[in-house]
Amino acid sequence: MGHISHNNFREPLILGEKSYHDVTVDICAPIERKPNMLWASLLSLAAIIAVWGIGNILYLLGTGIGSWGLNNTVDWAWDITNFVWWVGIGHAGTLISAVLLLFRQRWRMAINRSAEAMTIFAVVMAATFPAIHAGRYWLLYFVFPLPNQFGSLWQNFNSPLLWDVFAISTYFSVSLVFWYIGLIPDFATIRDRIKSPTAKRVYSLLAFGWSGRAKHWHRFEMVSLILAGLATPLVFSVHSIVSMDFATSVIPGWHTTIFPPYFVAGAVFSGFAMVLTLMLIMRKVYKLEAYITRGHVEMMNIIIIVTGSLVGVAYLTELFVAWYSGVEYESYAFLNRATGPYWWAYWSMMTCNVISPQLFWIKKLRTNLIFTFIISIFVNIGMWFERFVIIVTSLHRGHLPSTWSYFYPTFVDIGVYIGTIGIFFVLFLLYAKYFPVLPIAEVKTILKATAEKFKVSDNQPKK
Amino acid sequence: MKKETIIYAFYNDDDVLLKDAQAFVSQGLWVSDVFSPFPIHGLDPIIGVKESKLGYAAFAYGLIGLTLALLGMWYFMIHDWPMNIGGKPNFEFVYNLPAFVPVAFEFTVLCTAHGLAFTYFCANGTFPGVKADNPDPRTTDDLFAMEIKLEDNPNFSLDQIKSMLSKSNASEIREKQNCETDTCCNK
Numbered sequence A: 001m002g003h004i005s006h007n008n009f010r011e012p013l014i015l016g017e018k019s020y021h022d023v024t025v026d027i028c029a030p031i032e033r034k035p036n037m038l039w040a041s042l043l044s045l046a047a048i049i050a051v052w053g054i055g056n057i058l059y060l061l062g063t064g065i066g067s068w069g070l071n072n073t074v075d076w077a078w079d080i081t082n083f084v085w086w087v088g089i090g091h092a093g094t095l096i097s098a099v100l101l102l103f104r105q106r107w108r109m110a111i112n113r114s115a116e117a118m119t120i121f122a123v124v125m126a127a128t129f130p131a132i133h134a135g136r137y138w139l140l141y142f143v144f145p146l147p148n149q150f151g152s153l154w155q156n157f158n159s160p161l162l163w164d165v166f167a168i169s170t171y172f173s174v175s176l177v178f179w180y181i182g183l184i185p186d187f188a189t190i191r192d193r194i195k196s197p198t199a200k201r202v203y204s205l206l207a208f209g210w211s212g213r214a215k216h217w218h219r220f221e222m223v224s225l226i227l228a229g230l231a232t233p234l235v236f237s238v239h240s241i242v243s244m245d246f247a248t249s250v251i252p253g254w255h256t257t258i259f260p261p262y263f264v265a266g267a268v269f270s271g272f273a274m275v276l277t278l279m280l281i282m283r284k285v286y287k288l289e290a291y292i293t294r295g296h297v298e299m300m301n302i303i304i305i306v307t308g309s310l311v312g313v314a315y316l317t318e319l320f321v322a323w324y325s326g327v328e329y330e331s332y333a334f335l336n337r338a339t340g341p342y343w344w345a346y347w348s349m350m351t352c353n354v355i356s357p358q359l360f361w362i363k364k365l366r367t368n369l370i371f372t373f374i375i376s377i378f379v380n381i382g383m384w385f386e387r388f389v390i391i392v393t394s395l396h397r398g399h400l401p402s403t404w405s406y407f408y409p410t411f412v413d414i415g416v417y418i419g420t421i422g423i424f425f426v427l428f429l430l431y432a433k434y435f436p437v438l439p440i441a442e443v444k445t446i447l448k449a450t451a452e453k454f455k456v457s458d459n460q461p462k463k
Numbered sequence B: 001m002k003k004e005t006i007i008y009a010f011y012n013d014d015d016v017l018l019k020d021a022q023a024f025v026s027q028g029l030w031v032s033d034v035f036s037p038f039p040i041h042g043l044d045p046i047i048g049v050k051e052s053k054l055g056y057a058a059f060a061y062g063l064i065g066l067t068l069a070l071l072g073m074w075y076f077m078i079h080d081w082p083m084n085i086g087g088k089p090n091f092e093f094v095y096n097l098p099a100f101v102p103v104a105f106e107f108t109v110l111c112t113a114h115g116l117a118f119t120y121f122c123a124n125g126t127f128p129g130v131k132a133d134n135p136d137p138r139t140t141d142d143l144f145a146m147e148i149k150l151e152d153n154p155n156f157s158l159d160q161i162k163s164m165l166s167k168s169n170a171s172e173i174r175e176k177q178n179c180e181t182d183t184c185c186n187k
Helices: A020-032 A037-063 A078-089 A092-102 A106-110 A112-132 A137-143 A160-193 A197-206 A214-247 A259-285 A294-324 A328-339 A343-361 A369-396 A411-434 A440-445 B014-026 B043-047 B054-080 B093-124 B158-167 B182-186
Strands: A014-018 A451-454 B003-011 B033-035 B144-149 B172-179
Touching: A014 A020, A020 A160, A020 A411, A020 A440, A037 A112, A037 A411, A078 A112, A078 A214, A078 A259, A078 A369, A078 A411, A092 A106, A092 A112, A092 A160, A092 A214, A092 A259, A106 A112, A106 A294, A106 A440, A112 A137, A112 A160, A112 A259, A112 A411, A160 A197, A160 A214, A160 A440, A160 B093, A214 A259, A214 B033, A214 B043, A214 B054, A214 B093, A259 A294, A259 A343, A259 A369, A294 A328, A294 A343, A294 A369, A328 A343, A328 A369, A343 A369, B003 B014, B003 B158, B014 B043, B014 B144, B033 B043, B054 B093, B158 B172
Parallel strands: A014 A451
Antiparallel strands: B003 B144, B003 B172, B033 B144
16 A cells, blocks of 8 residues: 655655654654753743843833934834834745645645744734834724724825735734634644643644544635635735835835835745744754755745845846936935945845845755855845835935934844844744644645655554 | 434545545445545545535625725725825725725735635534544544445445445444434433
C-alpha cells in the first residue's frame, strides 16, 4: 500500500520517509512536550520588552502626544512609520495562503499557517498606532458611523483615512476567520491526541466539535477557496488604501500616483522578509527541516527578488518623474531625500531594499540559510526606513523655509516602537507553543504526491 | 424511539478506501459518510456528497454588504448632511461614487466573509462546545473510517454487510448501536 508518485520535474516538498502519522507526531510534538528553557527565556525577554512598551503607551496616553518628538512641521513621524511598517509585514500571510492557493502553489502549505499568524499579530500591532496617535483616544469610537449626538455630523467617506479604518478592520477580521477555519481540523487532531484533561477540554472547545466527515471536508474546501478569492483583492486593496493616506494629499513627495502598486510590492517584500526571519528560527528550533526545506526558502527568496526589484524600480521611477514633471517642489523633495539632512535614511533604505535582495540572483546565496536570514533582517530594517523616508523627509521641508525642521525621537517614540516588537513576539511565541505551526491536514493532502518517500505507518491496526 | 445500527469499516490508506467505496456503491451498498484526517479528493461523487451551495450564500451576503454600504454612504454623505469638503460638494450620489468605491468594496468583503463563515459553521453544526462524533480518535490522525448505516440499506442484512466488509481491504470493522436516548439501548 501507499504508492509513491515521485515527481521527477520538481524537488520534493517533504523530505525523508514520512507517513501520515509521522506528520501528526512531528507537528504536535512541540505542543505535547513541556516548554523548554529556550522558549521560556525568549518569552520572558519578549514579555519584558512588551511590558516596557505598554508602560510607554500608558505614559503616552496619560501625558499626550506631546511626549513624542513631533513638532509643527513634522507632525507625523514614527507613529505612522510604525503603522505602515507593521501593516506591510502583515501582507505576506494572506498573500501566501490566498494568492498562492489560487495559483495552486503547493509549497505554500509549509509556511502558510505561521505566516497567517504573523499577519494577524502584525495587524494588531499596526492598529495600535492609529489608535494611540489619535490624541483624544476616548473619542476613537467616532471612526465608526454610529448614530450620534453631534447633530447630524457623520464621518467623511471621501477621506482615505476613513477608508483605512474600513480596510484595516476588514483585513484583520477576514484574515482571522480564514486562519481559524483552517485551524479547526488541526485543533481536532490535537484534541484526539493530547493526554492532559485540561488541555483536552480547551482543544475540544477550540475544535468546535470537528469530526472530519466527508461532507464537512467538502464544505471546508469550498469555504477555503471562496475566502481565498475574497482575500486576494483584499490584500491588494488594503495597502493601496494605506498608500492613499499619503497619495491623495498635496505634499510634494507624497502626491504620486505610483504609490498604490509601489506600496503593495513593498508590503509583500517586507512581509516575506519577516516570514523568513521567523521561519528560519522556527524550522531550526522545532526541527521542521523535513517540511520547510531549502527549496521553500529559495522560493521565498525568489519572491523577495521580484518584489525587491519592483520596489527598486518604483524608487527610480519616483526620481525620474520628479525631474520629468518639471515641478520644482517635486524635484526638490526628491533631491532633498537623497542629499539633504536625511541622506543617511535614504541611503540605508536604498542599500537594504534595492541592493541587498539583488544578491539573491546568485543561487548559492539564495539557498544559503544564514545568508538569507541576514538579508531578511536587512530588508526588515530597509522597509522601516522606506516609510520613515517617505513620511519624515517629505514633511521636514515645507513650502515655507522658516518652518523647516528636523525630527528627533523621544524615549516614548522609541519605547512604543520597541514595545510593539515585544508584544508581537509574545503573541508569536505563545502561538508557536500552543498552536499547530504547520497545517497538519493540508500537509497530509500533499504527502503522497510531493514527499520524497511515502511510508505506511506502523501505528495502524493490522487485519 | 428510532434505533440505528452503524457499521464502521476502518482503513489505513485513503486510496484503498476510495477503491472499496467505489466497489461497495457499485454493488448497491450505500455509504453514508466517511471520516478522514484530510479531504479525500474524488470521494464526494462516489458517496453522493452534493455540491455545496455555500457559493450562492456567499454571493447573497456580498450583495447585502454592497447594498448596505452604498445605502449607508448615500444617507450619511448625500441625504442627511451634505458637506462641501475641499470645494468638492456632496450633492449627487453619482458624482461621489468613485470616492465610495473603497469602503463599498471593503464592506462587501467583510459581510461576505463573515456571513459565509457563519453559514459554514451552521451547515456543519460545528460550534464551540459541540461534541465530536468521529468513531475513533485516530481518524483525525492517520485512520480513515467508512460509515454504513443498516437502516439506509434495506436490501442488505447486517451479516451480509459485515461479510462484504470483511472480504474488502478494511483493516478493522466495528458495529455500533445508536439511539436517541441512552435508555433505549438498554431495553
